[in-house]
Amino acid sequence: MLSFRLLTALSATRSYSLNSQNLRFVEFTIARRNFSNALKEVKSGSSTKKSPNGTFKLTLLGACIGAVAGSTYTLYTRICDKNSHKEHERTPPKVIEYFPADVRITKRFINPNDTSGLDIVLFQYQTCPFCCKVRAYLDYMGISYSVVEVDAVLRQDIRWSDVKKVPMVLIRQQDGKYVQMTDSSAIISLVASSLHDKRMDVGELAQFYPQISYFDDDGKKRQDILNKYFLMYQDRTPKNMTREIEENERKWRTWADNHLVHLISPNCYQTFDEALETFEWFALAGEWDIHFPKWERDLMVYCGATAMWVIAKILKRRHQLTDDVRSHMYDALNKWTADLKKQNTKFMGGKKPGLADLSVFGVLSSMEGCQTFKDCLQNTNIGKWFYDVKELVQQNRGKLHRERIVGVPALAQ
Template identity: 80%
Template sequence: MSCFRLATATVLAGGANASRRGAVRLLANKSHQEVAFARRHFAQAVQSGGGGGRKPNGTFKLAMLGAVVGAATGSVYTLYTRWTDGNSHKEHEETKPKRIEGIPKGVRITKRYVNPKDTSGLDIVLFQFQTCPFCCKVRAYLDYMGISYSVVEVDAVLRQDIRWSSVKKVPMVLIRQQDGSYVQMVDSSAIISLIATYLQDRRTDIGDLAQFYPHISFFDDDGKKKQDILNKYFLMYREHTPKSVTRETEEMDRKWRTWADDTLVHLISPNCYQTMGESLETFEWFSQAGEWDVHFPKWERDLMVYCGATAMWAIAKILKRRHALTDDVRSHMYDALDQWTAELKKRNTKFMGGKQPSLADLSVFGVLSSMEGCQTFKDCLKNTNIGKWFYDVKALVEKNRGELQRERIEGLAPL
């Protein structure tokens, strides 16, 4: 099973050259078809407009001019797009995690969680928004595992602390390798899988393990090129899978981790920002939870609150339509949480992982904790049975979490 996982990225990449050649032929054929189409319509226009020996009238001249200009513009645009995006036709292309020499200049550490019992040996810097559900997932895992880490609180509007990065998304982590350099990882699920893999078997440098989680390019159903870490829910065990792990438990864990990312998280925005008033209330809580008044100037804090609330109120409406939600958006959230608690009842276990939380438990908990101070969460506690499970996980996460040390040290690498 482990060999299959490690080979997944290689197999996918194997078809890249064939896809590239096919795409080039397709582009060439398309170009010839466009030229033939333009010539055919131009000839028809000449025949219809110039018959009987009469001189072309003004309408005919204008039509010919439009055809020529249109054909020229289309050709120029095609050449330009192919020149500026030479890789647009490529599929199954790999982009592996980057390695950088050290903490970028100007990065400002906001706070650290230091656990004296941490034996992982990991040196992690987490770039985050405090209440981002994906960031909350990563923190829930690190806290539950008792891992020490540093935090960079990123301005959600200006994002000055990640200007150095070509990837402008959070969560993002920098993890120190054995040679002192850092590997840069994005995508909350891939980050968790990478660290969980390393903790199971520390014989391989974490920077080398990260290379097994590349971004792979593909085309979606609408023909749009996208990238994703296709094996992000897999742990890369080596020769021996832990005795406590079975194929059933692995599949169950991956199923619910995927559910947290593809279903549950998409219900948060339409619920927490469904009205302008609720959106402002949510961002005021974000400000309080993220200590924005401490870490940012007042003007920057206000910009994040009011611009963020307005933007998310508008985005929530788009997401509501995209995910085909009814006006009663709360009911969709209740149904999702009922689905989770029904599975727990069916399994007759305290957590999805049994007596202790699994990666699925921590993922779902992380997503829900992102809205803990919002009215949506209060309504969920009243209308579903999610409360007991949520607070049971929270108690364990807080028990294992390292001691909080608040600081804002500019340009200082973690100790």
């Protein structure tokens, strides 16, 4: 009713006559008075209107809380990542003033024939495929390096780092500071570039491998290392290195990272029993009984097996693998051996293993003690190539020196 009177008053203001100026004034005055009275009634009526019911109040309260929470979260994320909207941002490798004081060196591989001049500390999980890649390269090249075996659950030895993943290396620069690298392929490319041309300090070469941001197809911001499959030859490209060889090497290194490695978890952790068996082998290969207390060793085995059993199922769906996950692994290894046969060389790098060989070997060596690898030896032709590479890697590896054994004082080792 109030709305009707308000509309009537508004209509009256528009319906004044044009026959007489006085008539217009009187009609306008009456209309204005009616409009004013209607407005007063609307205001007085709103004060006597019944209060909203409980459901409406609850809805309104929820909307307010949601709005406040959403605004707070947006503000928080913007404060934490002021550059979240930016693309192609470059972040150079981090340089650390001093070697972290609380880091516990587990062991060292010392090669008396090492002329690289590099002081490298590798933070790793023994059976991580990406860590195995880095070790395979360092061992094959005969480089001395130190190892920090990180607890995969507690990760105490990388508590000092902003980046909580392995492999990670600290490489000493000429000024005594340490450059930090975290991507396996970038680490290999950096060390290979340094071995090829020692005119530049390793810290300077590391600037060619910055972290870059980009947005994926789903609109999510991602991070990757620029140039990680490229070696910085500068003006000293090896005579036997052609563009075709470089491109082929980069193709297979990328394949190892983006395809082959993603087949390991769905294969090695199909069931909980297989996952537990795999982690028991990890404990043996990583010498967890030697380097960690029993409670910590058991924590890594049982928590790790449970977590990877769950993750394997997620990865299986993500990479669109069928229930017969072994067939995908067989297909990948057959693809590798078929290309080797087509190339008609012992290794993908020719007479000697190249970076592609060492990358694929490193990934496969991470599951060498698992049932998956045994099945691969029986159902593919990967064995001959794999053990040929392994023999050369072991021949060139430095001598093992243990630095930390649980329950044994350092001086007594």
